[in-house]
Amino acid sequence: MKVILLGTAAGGGCPQWNCACRLCTAGLPPRTQDCVAISADGAGWYLLNCSPDIRAQILATPPLRAGPGPREIPLRGVLLTDAELDHTLGLLMLRETRGLPVFAPDAVLDALSPLRAIIDGYGGWTSFVDLPGLRVDVLPVSDKKPKYAPPGGEGPWVVAYRVTDLRTGGVLVYAPCLKSWPDGFDSFVEGASLVLLDGTFHAPDEMAGVGGPDQLAMGHLPITASLARIAGRPGRWAFTHLNNTNPVLDPASAEHAAVLSAGALLPADGTEFSL
Numbered sequence: 001m002k003v004i005l006l007g008t009a010a011g012g013g014c015p016q017w018n019c020a021c022r023l024c025t026a027g028l029p030p031r032t033q034d035c036v037a038i039s040a041d042g043a044g045w046y047l048l049n050c051s052p053d054i055r056a057q058i059l060a061t062p063p064l065r066a067g068p069g070p071r072e073i074p075l076r077g078v079l080l081t082d083a084e085l086d087h088t089l090g091l092l093m094l095r096e097t098r099g100l101p102v103f104a105p106d107a108v109l110d111a112l113s114p115l116r117a118i119i120d121g122y123g124g125w126t127s128f129v130d131l132p133g134l135r136v137d138v139l140p141v142s143d144k145k146p147k148y149a150p151p152g153g154e155g156p157w158v159v160a161y162r163v164t165d166l167r168t169g170g171v172l173v174y175a176p177c178l179k180s181w182p183d184g185f186d187s188f189v190e191g192a193s194l195v196l197l198d199g200t201f202h203a204p205d206e207m208a209g210v211g212g213p214d215q216l217a218m219g220h221l222p223i224t225a226s227l228a229r230i231a232g233r234p235g236r237w238a239f240t241h242l243n244n245t246n247p248v249l250d251p252a253s254a255e256h257a258a259v260l261s262a263g264a265l266l267p268a269d270g271t272e273f274s275l
Ligand code: MLT
Pocket: 010, 011, 084, 085, 086, 147, 177, 218, 219
């Protein structure tokens, strides 16, 4: 299975347009919003989440570009982990295609019905059946609802995906939004070739520095907590969905060095894995 990290930042990307914090003004390599492309055969591709940056992400990634037919595309579908706008607004950007298949938990599909109603006026979207050559397992990981969603609504609101390549046996776990280390997660990641973890925040009080919203309510387990869980465990671990307040963004920081020395990766946009 080929895995391409199209974007590795949390909502807003880095730098974020309305932010003049130290990291947003440090001239670091920019990161676009979290989105991953996977393929069993290198010809048909699935997106894990669909960021508002998807147009630029596709154009920057040769295997995802249109062709050889004039309107032929290699995208076969989108799987959503949650209904947050940084993970879903790209579906609007992909409106020029016809009936793109979308898979998501029921609560997420319900929350996105206004977006879907708009997209239905263009190409629409269909639902998903299966992914040739890949097996997908789904684990509910959090009840964190998007801010825009009306009260009520049964979850699960956030899931993680475990994708197994049936030919190579390679396994990707994609968990960019983890409120806690959830029940069942240890066995969900067992034997994975690569685990992409929620790296939104490094520390539990990081948003205080920019006067941001209540960080706990945002539902992201900080890296300091997940590093303790993965220390000494076999496997390849990487953090994605990095918020622009996260000091690990700076390769010269002690926090960045601590993540690497714990054996985890902080891959840049465009990083590719073969599992
Ligand atoms: C999140 O990951 O917590 C959300 O993307 C935040 C947001 O977009 O408001």
